[in-house]
Amino acid sequence: MSRYTAPLTDMRFALFDVLGAESIFTALNGGDGHTRDLLDAVLDEGARFNEQVLAPLNKTGDQEGCKFEAGKVTTPKGFKEAYQQFVDGGWAGLTAPADMGGQELPEAIGAVIKEMIDSANLSWGTYPLLSHGATESLKAIGTDWQKETFLKPIVEGRWTGTMCLTEPHCGSDLGLLKTKAEPAGDGTYRISGTKIFITAGEHDLTDNIVHLVLARLPDAPAGTRGISLFIVPKFKVNQAGQTGERNAAYCGSIEHKMGIKASATCVMNFDAAEGYLIGEPNKGLAGMFIMMNTARLAVGLQGLGLMERAYQNALAYAKDRLQMRALTGPKRPDKPADPLIVHPDIRRMLLTQKAFIEAGRVLTYRACLQVDIAHRSQNEQERKNADDLLGFLTPIVKAMMTELAVECCYHAQQVFGGHGYIQEWGMEQLARDARITTIYEGTTGIQALDLIGRKIMQLQGAGLRLFAAEIGEFCASATGDAAAFAATLGALTQEWVGLTQSIGAKAAKNPDELGAAATDYLFYSGYISMAYALAQSVAKSQVRGGDFHTSKLATTRFYFDRILPRVAQHKAAVQSGADNLMQLDEALFG
Amino acid sequence: MSRYTAPLTDMRFALFDVLGAESIFTALNGGDGHTRDLLDAVLDEGARFNEQVLAPLNKTGDQEGCKFEAGKVTTPKGFKEAYQQFVDGGWAGLTAPADMGGQELPEAIGAVIKEMIDSANLSWGTYPLLSHGATESLKAIGTDWQKETFLKPIVEGRWTGTMCLTEPHCGSDLGLLKTKAEPAGDGTYRISGTKIFITAGEHDLTDNIVHLVLARLPDAPAGTRGISLFIVPKFKVNQAGQTGERNAAYCGSIEHKMGIKASATCVMNFDAAEGYLIGEPNKGLAGMFIMMNTARLAVGLQGLGLMERAYQNALAYAKDRLQMRALTGPKRPDKPADPLIVHPDIRRMLLTQKAFIEAGRVLTYRACLQVDIAHRSQNEQERKNADDLLGFLTPIVKAMMTELAVECCYHAQQVFGGHGYIQEWGMEQLARDARITTIYEGTTGIQALDLIGRKIMQLQGAGLRLFAAEIGEFCASATGDAAAFAATLGALTQEWVGLTQSIGAKAAKNPDELGAAATDYLFYSGYISMAYALAQSVAKSQVRGGDFHTSKLATTRFYFDRILPRVAQHKAAVQSGADNLMQLDEALFG
Known part of the structure; x- marks a missing residue:
């Protein structure tokens, strides 16, 4: 079975040393923030829960399914009990509003705990995951009654949430959706339609489930402007807030x-199920996207969590498994062979994982920190900047962390050799689990279009400008070991801005240029963003010095030497334009 | 369920048009070759068998296991009957010697049939796969009696073969192996030890199984120079060639x-099992490597076959699934949305697969053709050149086709979105199946060391010199559309030779430089080799003209614009040297 120990040292380094979260939290709370002692205790407790309760259920959960x-859906043995411990430990409402019964800790702290959950047990983590998204939507657009009635039980962990978007004929293209909502005349609606791929649509962890369902009102305009959002509980809830009979929202099968x-990935059949409109009619997508953006960051954290567990196990195996002698002569002459870790190519695979994780952790926590600032800063400009940065970073974090998780699990399996392909060691499960992350909550291609189309073109690159300016300042003032990376990083960042403008210019003449550039542009942006995260880390670790700095420096050097050059291919692809993709008639593809 | 139609047009184009196999076959047979009509009929028949018999068993085989x-091992329903049809159709002895009952068709024709088998049903294909390797070893180093006794039944399809190398504590490092062979005094040996990961080590398709087992004789030198090769049948065979009682070679479990x-991936326990020495004492690795090299090309073909099936299905889905409008405006205004294939990013993923397949097919068949020339040419220099080229191309083909198969299946899943992650459509099975190919018969890292360490450094780059010279000649004489690619390809090939020399120079001072460069050097070499394969294809398709040429040209342009730039990162990594991998103390990895 694969092991997991929460990497508290690096988590704290990323959040507090690199990102300065403590002073940000304090400022957001008007000088009266949660103390570092308290936050450290929360992280310690989170580590214990995840290592001891969730991690051991990961393999058995996979095998039982x-x-x-x-x-009815029955979750694997131990899942329900673990969920109860999660609720009892106060984790369900960790970042939720205090007036709803939550602890109102910063989202960035919630993110660290989420990373642990995703390392410990990705499948289990999908049950509370969507509750968090539902919380955000209800908080933002729910009426007081809706909050009291539906949000509170979610915060208390008594109910969970879902997001019901996809239908058999529409995944990325929500404009096609057909589910109908008819007003019942009493303020409620009757929702009818079939939703697929609904995570946690049905399960045995809680008494009730709150579905947030996209549907069309009668006479709604076609396309995405005619979609409304509805609360559809598994068990009906009346106006007095009392839970009653079973609603006609049934799971038809699981995938x-x-x-x-x-x-549990469910097909959900709504057959004139009773629901409540949430938010304004025909503006349901906006309400859903509050949830979706939360979910996208959460999926980025899933990628990070999977990478961490894959790396820990690959590293342990590489230190333990004896196979062949070092090319420079025996390193363990007392043993029949040297451990795998003496071999340069094994180190290449390990360092790739290490660099992805350490860069990714800073970048992902960074995005989550913007949620806190955007929600809670007293300063309007600060809130707007945080929101712009968050919007810009979200598709990068979601796509990069998941794509790199797939790569990371790949490397981990390679380090294990044949043992990486069999169930016994757990690496193949991580690889299978990771494979969903580049697909759900918007594929990598959808993230790429969101980045270049919406966050760059429509919003005139506000997020990129802020980020590039910040990198510029960092490079200008970098000292010591960090200065060694600043020259490369600074030049690349200028190139990034230029490349962005060149796409805009081409897209003005041919919109296909956007789609043709999108994914490569995202990777290009992602690798630079991660280079910045590592350079920042070196700037902070050099203050600390010692082994910690030595390790951070070597990881960063590896990344700049061997990973960052990947930008060249993505730049070349972007610059090559749309013709090489669009010219071939579809009949001639094969 | 996923579909499969053998891509006969492109297979024939690669083998006959690009590689000129017909005239090579004729020359090898002294002007009296198998006629093209016959070979075409074999390919047609192979397509029918694979599409109709093997392909439909792929999904059920995965589900049953x-x-x-x-x-005892029971294979999934239909496997045994399909194997009997395979034997009845004469496929078991397709390329085997006529005097053993085979049809002695060229290995390159066998390769095309193998590609079909691997597309149709990779798991099923692993049973005959190792028979082919065993055939090669027995042919090369078996005594007449051994050939008559063990090879003939394999050629006839009555028995199958295995290769038993790996032990629990040694995978890549065979020098550590412990299995013992004691002479029994009557010319036979008693083999004792445990082998793991033995493909087709036990099954119900045939009456007997011929294990080729690596083991140590008493007083054999330590390491790889003390390993001998033994024939250990599942049922004993006496000196008169009669099959007798069960041998002590038992399957202990399957993975x-x-x-x-x-x-069936078996743990095999040999408990003083009766065996025969094959080849010379202590030179067993050489005999096993005859089999291993065959198996490596075969695994390369597995990668190719998987890519083909993944692509066919992704393409069909992309043409069929309606989702969003083209960025340039509706392309199917009569429908609620446009098919996926209008979107640039979907085309990017499809063209990536198409380019990998079409380049890979030429490169892989090319390597297989060298087997025929190396075995059968009358001209000694021609045989030597073919052998050098084969040795050089084998690790490239094995590693690239399998690594790209993993990538290809990844893209196919992405094109399917959520449907790519569920069992229904078959894409996730292809991705899971593909994942073994970069591991077994030598991981990608092992292939990379074989290329740079053995094929380049030890053999002084004979294969690369031949290949680079050939590319140089091609570029110098390229005309028409092919000339457009020759400039880039020619320059890159010169750079390739230079980069190779620079590694040699660095490695002379520090052997770790070889290991640090190996995998990136392999990818670098692979992408250039595939660029050459596509440029050659254009040179031949322009003769044919029409849609076929249009498609080949667009694919090649895409590859040169968007895939070939990947060489830059691999070159940068190679040039960055070993320090960035070796400097970090293993204690500081985490």
Whole structure:
């Protein structure tokens, strides 16, 4: 079985040393923030829960999977008990509003705990994951009654949430959705339609489930402007807030998937199910996107969590497994062979993982920190900047962390050799679980279009400008070991801005240029953003010095030497334009 | 379920048009070759068998898997019957010597049939796969009696073969192996030890199984120079060639794997099992490597076959699935949305697959053609050149086709979105099956060391020199559309030779430089080799003209614009040297 120990040292380094979260939290709370002692205790407690309760259920959960019988989903052994411990420990409402019963800790702290959950047990983590998104939507656009009635039980962990978007004929293209909502005349609606790929749509962890469902009102305009959002509980809730009879929102079946087998992926049939409109009619997508953006960051954290667990196990195996002698002569002459870690190519795979994780952790926590600032800063400009940065970073974090998680799990399996392909060691499960992350909550291609189309072109690159300016300032003032990376980083960042403008110019003449550049542009942006995260880390670790700095410096040097050059291919692809993609008639593809 | 149609047009184009196989076959047979009509009929028949018999068993085989009970392995429903049809159709002895009952068709023709098998049903294909390797070893180093006794039944399809190398404590490092062979005094040996990861080590397709087992004779030198090769049949065979009682070669269990679930991966326990020495004492590795090299090309073909099936299905889905409008405005205004294939990013993923397949097919068949020339040419220099080229191309083909198969299946899943992650559509099975190919028969890292360490450094780059000279000649004489690619390709090939020399120079001072460069050097070499394969294809397709040429040209342009730039990162990594990998103390990895 694979092991997991929460990497508290690096988590704290990323959040507090590199990102200065403590002073940010204090400022957001008007000088009266949660103390570092308290936050450290929360992280310690989170580590214990995840290492001891969730991690051991990861393999058995995969092997058992969810069972579906007579409309009911049974989660694997131990899942329900673990959920109860999660609730009892106060984790369900960790970042939720105090007036709803939550602890109102910063989202960035919630992110660290989420990373642990995703390392420990990705499948299990999908049940509370969507509750968090539902919380955000309800908080933002729910009425007081809706908050009291639906949000509170979620915060208390008594109910969970879902997001019901996808239908059989529409995934990325929500404009096509057909689910209908008819007003019942009493303020409620009757929702009818079929939703697929609904994570945690049905399960046995809680008494009730709150579905947030996209549907069309009668006479709604076609396309995305005619979509409204509805609250549809599994068990009906009346105006007095009392839970009553079973609603006509039934799970029709669960999917048989490549991985996350302990996460119930449901087909949900709504058959004139009773629901409540949330937010304004026909503006449901906006409400759903509050949830979706939260979910996208959460999926980025899933990628990070998977990378961490894959790396820990690959590293341990590389230190333990004896195979061949070092090319420079025996390193363990007392043993029949040297450990794998003496071999340069094994180190290349380990360092790739290490660099992805350490850069990714700074970048991902950074994005989550913007949520706190955007929600809670007293300063309007600060809130706007945080929001712009958050919007800009979200598709990068979601896509990069998940794509690199796939790569990381790949490397981990390679380090294990044949043992990486069998169930015994757990690496193949991580690889299967990771494979969903580049797909759900918007594929990498959708993230790429969101970045270049919406966050760059529509919003005139506000987020990129802020980020590039910040990198410029960092490079200008970098000292010591960090200065060694500043020259490369600074030049690349200028190139980034230039490349962005060149795409805009081409897209003005041919919109296909946007789509043709999108994914490569995202990777290009991602690798530079991660280079910045590592350079920042070196700037902070050099203050600390010692082994910690030595390790951070070597990781950063590796990244700049061997990973960052990947930008060249992505730049070349972007610059090559759309013709090489669009010219071939579809009949001639094969 | 996923579909498969053998791509006969492109297969024939690669083999006959690009590689000129017909005239090579004729020359090898002294002017009296198998006629093109015959070969075409074989390919047509192979397509029928694979599409109709093997392809439909792929999904059910994955779902059922192999069963292990009381020492016996039961293959999934239909596997045994399909194997009988395979034998009845004459496929088992397709390329085997005529005097052993084979049809002695060229290995390159066998390769095309193998590609089909691997597309149709990778798991099923692993049973005959190792018979082919065993055939090669027995042919090369078996005594007449051994050939008559063990090779003939394999050629006839009555028995299958295995290769037993790996032990629990040694995978890549065979020098550590412990299995013992004691002379029994009657010319036979008693083999004792445990082998793991033995593909087709036990099954129900044939009456007997011929294990080729690496073991140590008493007093054999330590390390790889003390390893001998033994024939150990499942049922004993006496000196008169009669099959007798059960030998003490038992399957102890089968592995539970990520994929190729219908392929029995066995733990084999040899308990003083009766065996025969094959080849010279202590030179067993050489005999095994005859088999291993065959198997490596075969695994390269597995990668190719998987890519083809993934692409066919992704393409069909992309043409069929309606999702969003083209960025340039509706392309199917009559429908609620445009098909996926209008979107640039979907085309990027499809063209990536198409380019990998078409380049890979030429490169892989090319390597297989060298087997025919190396074995059968009348001209000694021609045989030597073919052997040098084969040795050089084998690690490139094995590693690139399998690594790109992993990538290809990744893209195919992305094109399917959420549907790519569920079992229904078959894409996730292809991805799981593909994942073993970069591991077995030598991981990518092992291939990379074989290329730079053995094929380049030890053999003084004979294969590279031949290949680079040939590319140089091609570029110098390229005309028409092919000339457009020759400039880039020619310059890169010169750079390739220079980069190779620079590694040699650095490695002379520090052997770790070889290991530090190996994998990136392999990818670098692979992408250039595939660029050459595509440029050659254009040179030949322009003769044919029409849609076929249009498609080949667009694919090649895409590859040169968007894939070939990947060489830059690999070159940078190679040039960055070993320090960035070796400097970090293993204690500081985490």
